[in-house]
Amino acid sequence: MINENFQEQNLFEKSEVANLWIEVILPLAIPKTYTYSVPSFLQKKIKTGCRAEVVFGKNKKYAGIIKSVGNLKPAYETKDILNIIDDEPIVYPQQLLLWKWISDYYMCSEGEVMAAALPTHLKLSSETILIYNEEYGDDFSQLDNEEYLVAEALLIKKELKLAEVQLVTDTIHVYPIIKRLIDKRVCFVWEAFNEKYKEKKENYIVLNPDYDNDEKLSELLNNSKAPKQMELLLSFLHLIKTQGEVSQSELLKKSGASVAQLKGLADKNILLVEKRSVDRLKSLPKKSDISFELNESQKKALSEIDIAFNTKDVCLVHGITSSGKTQLYIKQIEKFINEGKQVLYLLPEITLTAQIIRRLQINFGGNIGIYHSKFNNNERVELWNKIKTGELKIILGARSALFLPFKSLGLIVIDEEHDPSFKQQEPAPRYNARDTAIFYASLFKAKVLMGSATPSVESYYNALKNKYALVNLDERYGGIKLPEIKIIDTRTVAAAKKGKVMISPQLKAAIEEALANDRQVILFQNRRGYAPFLICGTCGFIPRCENCDVTLTLHKFSNKLHCHYCGNTYPKLPACPACGSVNWIEKNFGTEKIEEELTEDFPNNRIARMDVDAVKGKNAHDTLIKLFEQHRIDILAGTQMVVKGLDFEKVSLVGILDADGLLSFADFRVNERAFQLMEQVSGRAGRKKEQGLVLIQASKINHPVLLFLQEHNYEKFYENEIAMRKQFFYPPYSRLIKLTLKHKLKDTTHDAADILGNSLKKYFPGLVGPAAPVINRVRSMYLMEILIKLSKDAGHIQDQKKVINNYINLLKADKRFRSVIIIPDVDPV
Numbered sequence: 001m002i003n004e005n006f007q008e009q010n011l012f013e014k015s016e017v018a019n020l021w022i023e024v025i026l027p028l029a030i031p032k033t034y035t036y037s038v039p040s041f042l043q044k045k046i047k048t049g050c051r052a053e054v055v056f057g058k059n060k061k062y063a064g065i066i067k068s069v070g071n072l073k074p075a076y077e078t079k080d081i082l083n084i085i086d087d088e089p090i091v092y093p094q095q096l097l098l099w100k101w102i103s104d105y106y107m108c109s110e111g112e113v114m115a116a117a118l119p120t121h122l123k124l125s126s127e128t129i130l131i132y133n134e135e136y137g138d139d140f141s142q143l144d145n146e147e148y149l150v151a152e153a154l155l156i157k158k159e160l161k162l163a164e165v166q167l168v169t170d171t172i173h174v175y176p177i178i179k180r181l182i183d184k185r186v187c188f189v190w191e192a193f194n195e196k197y198k199e200k201k202e203n204y205i206v207l208n209p210d211y212d213n214d215e216k217l218s219e220l221l222n223n224s225k226a227p228k229q230m231e232l233l234l235s236f237l238h239l240i241k242t243q244g245e246v247s248q249s250e251l252l253k254k255s256g257a258s259v260a261q262l263k264g265l266a267d268k269n270i271l272l273v274e275k276r277s278v279d280r281l282k283s284l285p286k287k288s289d290i291s292f293e294l295n296e297s298q299k300k301a302l303s304e305i306d307i308a309f310n311t312k313d314v315c316l317v318h319g320i321t322s323s324g325k326t327q328l329y330i331k332q333i334e335k336f337i338n339e340g341k342q343v344l345y346l347l348p349e350i351t352l353t354a355q356i357i358r359r360l361q362i363n364f365g366g367n368i369g370i371y372h373s374k375f376n377n378n379e380r381v382e383l384w385n386k387i388k389t390g391e392l393k394i395i396l397g398a399r400s401a402l403f404l405p406f407k408s409l410g411l412i413v414i415d416e417e418h419d420p421s422f423k424q425q426e427p428a429p430r431y432n433a434r435d436t437a438i439f440y441a442s443l444f445k446a447k448v449l450m451g452s453a454t455p456s457v458e459s460y461y462n463a464l465k466n467k468y469a470l471v472n473l474d475e476r477y478g479g480i481k482l483p484e485i486k487i488i489d490t491r492t493v494a495a496a497k498k499g500k501v502m503i504s505p506q507l508k509a510a511i512e513e514a515l516a517n518d519r520q521v522i523l524f525q526n527r528r529g530y531a532p533f534l535i536c537g538t539c540g541f542i543p544r545c546e547n548c549d550v551t552l553t554l555h556k557f558s559n560k561l562h563c564h565y566c567g568n569t570y571p572k573l574p575a576c577p578a579c580g581s582v583n584w585i586e587k588n589f590g591t592e593k594i595e596e597e598l599t600e601d602f603p604n605n606r607i608a609r610m611d612v613d614a615v616k617g618k619n620a621h622d623t624l625i626k627l628f629e630q631h632r633i634d635i636l637a638g639t640q641m642v643v644k645g646l647d648f649e650k651v652s653l654v655g656i657l658d659a660d661g662l663l664s665f666a667d668f669r670v671n672e673r674a675f676q677l678m679e680q681v682s683g684r685a686g687r688k689k690e691q692g693l694v695l696i697q698a699s700k701i702n703h704p705v706l707l708f709l710q711e712h713n714y715e716k717f718y719e720n721e722i723a724m725r726k727q728f729f730y731p732p733y734s735r736l737i738k739l740t741l742k743h744k745l746k747d748t749t750h751d752a753a754d755i756l757g758n759s760l761k762k763y764f765p766g767l768v769g770p771a772a773p774v775i776n777r778v779r780s781m782y783l784m785e786i787l788i789k790l791s792k793d794a795g796h797i798q799d800q801k802k803v804i805n806n807y808i809n810l811l812k813a814d815k816r817f818r819s820v821i822i823i824p825d826v827d828p829v
C-alpha cells in the first residue's frame, strides 16, 4: 500500500513540472479513444476508471472514462479536461480490459461497450436530461450553494438538459455538482426507453429479527393468549419460508386473518410492516438457508464439478430436464460464497425467469441482488456500488450483468447456456454473454459453470474436445422417467379435416384426459397473433408491410394487421385491394387463434395465453406463471415463453402444434434450434410424481430431429449435427463473421455489397454471398449479407478482422456509399 501511494505521489510531483495526458473513452460509436491534457489543479485527482468531464466536437460535453494516464506529450494539440467527477474509480481495471476485449472481438468501439455497460446515471452528456425527484421535497438545507442553485432550478422546471444546468451555475465545472445531486437523490437521469418513473409502494411484512430463532418463536407461540394472532404468525412463517417474501395483501388473503389481527402483532413488535417500492430490490434478510439435500446422482455430479475445477476453468453440465441443475448450482454457489467470493448467475432473459429468482431467494435471501433493465436507475446504481464494494455476494441477471464491477468474482453460472438470447443483436456490442463470461472470469481466475439439457453444439464440442470439463446428470429428480413423445401425422388428420391442423382429435382427446385427471396442459406454437398471413382466395393477393418485405399478421385483440418486423399496424382490409372480392383466407395459426379454439372446445376450463402481446405489463408474465403454478389456469398456450426453464408440478401433457414450422427455417442452425425448443418444452411435462406425455403434430414425421426427440437422445442429435457442420464448414469448425449492409436504395445496397464482397473474396475464398437475406427489406432499408467463414486454427483472427475493417473503411470513403450502414456480427446466432 505504502509503496503504491509513494509511486503515485512521484508521478504527480513530476507531472507538476511536465504535463499529464489521459486517454478517455467516450460513450459513442467513434472508433477510437481520445487524449486530453490535464490542467495542473486536477492532476492529483486523476485515476484510471474515474470519469472526466470533457468537451468533444465543437461544444458537446461528455463524462468519459479515464482509460490510461501518461506523461508523454502527444504529437497533436490536445484539449484540457474540465473536471474529474469521481473521487474513486467507478470501474475496476478488469472492466476496462473487458471493454477492450469485447471491442476487439466483436468489432465495435470501446465507447459502444461503455454505453452498454454503464447504468444511465453514470453516463452524462450535454444531451442528458435531469428529472427532479418529487420525493425529495423542497428542503434544500443539506445542499451546498452550487447544489442549491441547480436544485432550485430543477424544482421549478422539473426537468433540465445538462446544457441548461450549465447556464444556471456560473462555474463551468458542472458535472461534479450533478453527480452529488444524483447521489443525494435530488434528481435522476431520464432514460428514454424506460417507462416514466412512478414508484409503486406496497406493504411488506417481516419478522422482527429478535424473534428470528426457534427458541424465541416457540416460547412466543406456546405462551400467547391470542390464538388468532398466533395462527396468523404461523401462516406468515410458512409463507416466508416458501416464498422468501410476504406482502401484506397476500398474507391477509392466504391466512384469512383480519387487518386488526395483523395490527395486533405489529403493535407487539413481533411482525414489522415495511413500505416497499414494489420494483425495489427486495430487502430480504441477508441469511442463506441451503438445507436441502442432493440425491445420489446430484452428489456425484457435484463432486465431479469440484474435481473438474481443479484442472479446468469451464465446466459444462449436461443434465436432462428436471434433473435438478438449479439445485446443483445452488450448492456450488454456496461453496464460493463461503470462501468469500462473489458469484454471477446469468440467465437468458431475466423477465422470463421470476420463478428462478424466487427459488434462489429462498436459498440466499438478501445475499442475492437482481440486475434488471426494468429496475429504475437509482436501484441499478445502488446495486453497481454494492457489487463494487463487495457487499453483495450474488448477482442474478441477464447478459448486461456481466458489466458489473465485481470485486472478487469466483464463479459465473450460465443457466440454459444454449439459449440464443445470450447474444445481443441490436445495437452494438453484439456480444455473446456466454463466451464473454469465459473471458471475464479468466481475469479473476474465476470458474465458469454452464448447464443445459440441450447444450449448444459449440459448447458440447468444446467439452468433448476436453477444452471444458463435462459432467452428466441423466436422471430426473425423484426418479421420474422423461415424458413419452408421440408424433401425430397431420397429413392424415388434414385429409379428413381439410386445411392446416391446429388441434388434432388425438391432441384434443389427450387434453380432455389430462384435465379429467386434474392435470394441467401446455401448448406450444411459435407464432403469435391470430393468422400469420391472409391471402385473397380469388386473386392470391397477400397483404404486406409497406416498410418491410414480410406478410402481415392478423391480430384479433387489436383487429388490425401487424408487421412483426417494424411494429407498424394497418387497418383490416374489408375487400382485396387487387381484385375487390371479399374472400380472405386465413393461413396458418398463431397463439390467439389457439386460445380462441380452446375456449370453444373447453368452455369449462381456464385457458390463458402467454406471448409478448399477452404479457406486456411489467409483472404480467410473473402473474401468469404464479396463476399457473397455483393451478388457477388449466391450459397455457404460448410461444417460446412457455419453454424457458419453468418448473410446474401438475403439467402432465405438452402439445407442440406445428413442428414443421420449427424445422423449416433457412438457417444452418435450424435443427439445433428445433431440437432445443422441442426438448425443452417437452421437459415441462411430468416433472413431479408421474411420467408425462408429449404430442408433436408434424407432417415430416420421419425428420431425424423428431426421431432423436422421441428417444430424448441428445448425443445422437449431436453426432448427426456435428457431421453436417463439419461437411459444410460451419461452427464449431469455422468461425463466422456476418456483414449486413443496409441502405434506403436497393441499387446502392447491392452495389456496395458487390464491391465489398469482391474485395473480401481475395482474402477469404470461402466467402458466401453477397446475397439478400430471406427478409430483404426491413424498416424501409434494403439488406444484403456477406458471410465470412474463418478457419479456427488460422490464429490470425485479429488480423483478419483488421482486413475486414479496412475494406469497410475503403468502401465508406466512396461518397456514394458513405450512408450505407455496415454491421459486422461476429459469431452470429
Ligand SMILES: Nc1ncnc2c1ncn2[C@@H]1O[C@H](COP(=O)(O)OP(=O)(O)OP(=O)(O)O)[C@@H](O)[C@H]1O
Binding pocket: 292, 293, 294, 295, 298, 319, 320, 321, 322, 323, 324, 325, 326, 327, 452, 453, 477, 645, 646, 647, 683, 687
Ligand atoms: N436435491 C433436491 N431436493 C429437493 N428438490 C429437488 C432437488 N433436486 C431437484 N429438485 C426439484 O426438482 C425439480 C426440478 O429441478 P430443477 O428445476 O432444478 O431442474 P433442472 O435440471 O434445472 O430442469 P430444466 O433443465 O428443465 O430447467 C424442482 O422442483 C426442484 O426443486
Ligand SMILES: [Zn+2]
Binding pocket: 545, 546, 547, 548, 563, 564, 565, 566, 567, 568, 779
Ligand atoms: Zn414492417
